[in-house]
Amino acid sequence: MTLDLNADAGESYGVWSLGHDAALFGLLTSVNLACGFHAGDPLTIERSVKLAHRHGLAVGAHPGFPDRVGFGRRDLAAAPEEVYADVLYQIGAVSAFLRAAGLPLHHVKAHGALYNRAARDLETARAIAQAVRDFDLALPLVVLPGTPLEAGALEAGLRAVAEAFPERGYTRDGRLAARGQPGAVVHDPHEAARRAVAMALHGRVEAVDGGWVEMRPQTLCVHGDNPNAVQIARAVREALEAEGVRLVAF
Template sequence: MVIDLNADLGEGFGIWELGDDLALLDIVTSANVACGFHAGDPVTIRRTCAAAVDRGVSIGAQVSYRDLAHFGRREMDLEPEELCAEVLYQLAAVDGIARAMGGRVSYVKPHGALYNRVCRDEGQAAALVDAVVDYDPSLPVLTLPGSAVHSAAAAEGVPTIAEAFADRAYTSAGALVSRREPGALVHDPAAVSARAVRMAVEGSVTSIEGTPVPVSARSICVHGDTPGAVRLAQAVRDGLLEAGVVLQAFA
C-alpha cells in the first residue's frame, strides 16, 4: 500500500499567517501551494516552495477562484475561457517561482469552492483541464473519486489522481459535507488517524449518516488551516506507517 499525504500550504497573506507550514512540510509528502487567488502572496509562495524543495516534498499548484475575501470558498459562475485563463495564470506563476527555487509544480489541485464545483460541473471541469492542457498536459489533477474532472481529463489525455480527506465528513453519496453544516470537520487526532488508515487499507469511510462509503484514493489530504493541523497530520502519518502503508508522493 502506497499513499501520498498532502496538505494545503502557503495560505498566509502579507502579515497574516495561517498554519505552520514548516512543521507540516516535515510530515507530508505533497504540498498544495496557494497561488495568490484565495490566499498566498509572492513572498509566501517563494518561501513555501523553497522549504518544500529543501525537504524533497512534491509541489502542487492549488488553484482557486479569485476570492481573497472569502478564502476561495464562495462559488462563482465564470465563463469557461475566463476560468481557464485564471487557472493558467495561477499555475504558471507558482511553477515559475518553484523552478526558481530549484523545484517545479508536479500536479494541480483546485481549492475550496472550485474543488467542489468541478466535481459536479462538467463545463467548469473542462475549463480547469483546458488550462492544464495549455500549460503541461502531463500534470496530474488531484480530485475526488467520481469527480467530473476524471472524464474531462481523460478526454484530453490528462492524468488524474483520486484523493480522500481524513479530516472532512462525507455524505452517503461520497461528496464532502459542506463546511456550513455541523460535523463537517473532524478535529480529534485519533479519529482522523483511524479514518485515514481505513481509507488507505480498506478503501472506505463512514459517512455522516453512518453508512460506509467507498473511497479508492492514492492521496490523503489533511487541511493546513484546520485547528491543530500539525497534530492531526502527525497522527495520520504515524497511523499510516504503523499500518504498514508506505508514504510516497504520487508525482
C-alpha cells in the same frame, strides 16, 4: 502499499499568517501551494517553495477563485473561459518560483469552492483540465473520484489522482459535506487517523448522512488551515506507517 500525504498550504498573505507550514511540511510527502488568488502572495509562494524544497516535498499548484475575503470557499459566477484563464494564470505563478528554484511542478489541485464546483459541474471541470493540459499534458490533476472533476481530467488525457480527506466528512454520494454541516470537519487527530487507515486499507469511510462511501485514494489531504493540522498530519502518518503503508509522493 504506498500512499501520498498532501496538504493545502502557503495560505498566508502579507502580514496575515495562517497555518503552521514550518511544522507541517516535515510530515508530508507533497504540498499544494496557494497561487495568490484565494490566499498567498509572491513572497509567500517563494518562501513556501524553499520550505518545501528543504523537506524534499513534491510541489503542486493550488488554484482557486479570486476571493481572498472568502478564502476561496464562496462559489463565484465564473464562466468556463474565466475559470480556464484564472487556473492557467495561477499555475504559471507557482511554476515560475519553482523554475527559479530549479524544481519541477509536480501536480495541480483546485481549491475550495472551485474544486467543489468542478466535482459537480462538468464544464468547470473541463475548463480546469484544459488549463492543466495546455500548460503541460504530463501534469497530474488531483481529483475527487467518481465526479465530473475526474471525468474532465480523463477526457483531457490527464492523469487523474484520486484524493481523500481524513479530516473532512462525506455525504453518501461521495462528495464533501458542506462545512456548516455537523461532522463536516474533523478536529480530533485520533479520529482523523482512524479514518485515514479505513480509507487506505479498507477503501471506505462512514458518511455523515449514513452508510458508507467507497474509495481507493492515491493521496490523502490535510487542510493547512485546520487548527489541528500538524497534530492531524502526525497522527495520520504514524497510524498509516504502523499499518505498513509507505508514504511517498504519487
